[in-house]
Amino acid sequence: MHRKIFAVGDSHSRRCFEGHGQIADSRVLAGHNKLDGKTAYNLKRHEKKLLKILNGLQDKELVFCFGEVDVRLHIKYKHQQLGTPVETLIDNTANRYLSYVHQLRKMGYRIHVFNVVPTGDFIGKDAEKWKRGLVYPFTATYEERRSYTEQLNKAYREYCSEYTIPFIDIYKYLVDNEGQRRAELVFDFAHLNNRCAALLMKHYQFPEKVL
Secondary structure (H helix, E strand, O other): OOOOEEEEEOOHHHHOOOOOOOEEOHHHHHOOOOOOOOOOOOHHHHHHHHHHHHOOOOOOEEEEEOOHHHHHHHHHHHHHHHOOOHHHHHHHHHHHHHHHHHHHHHOOOEEEEEOOOOOOOOOOHHHHHHHHOOOOOOOOOHHHHHHHHHHHHHHHHHHHHHHOOOEEOOHHHOEOOOOOEOHHHEOOOOOEOOHHHHHHHHHOOOOHHHO
């Protein structure tokens, strides 16, 4: 495969990067996305699946895309279940995820962490049908999810700095002046479209040998 940059992650790693000339999305890597619905917090639990995808990619630049599932489902769920403050859950999520990424980087994988994508509106018949099939309850409001996303991105930035992990922070280019998803980037009630790939290449600098 001629491309030198590979997106690995949940469903956003496919929708944000599919069909791009320089970035291969996660579906291309494994035939289908084996990490759909996986959280950043529990990524290490899925190490066997992850390493199957990463096998043979140690000479590639890897864009890790995780966190939206944590925001949408698990942070509010754990807060209600355990009574743990949201701020603590967000910090724990970022630290657990990025300490694991740090381990993977020490194994030789050239991982760049992509910011958590802005939350969707989850409105409409398709969204309601999808919600009914979820294992976990979907209780966080739009305002809560937006706040969680912004807080988690801040924590990602801080832990990436601590662990010396390259952080792809193009969030401000994905939202409008109201902090909502830019209309031209919306794919559906949850996902952004593959224009994200062009924005990443425009606003983030990979090593020169990749370009």
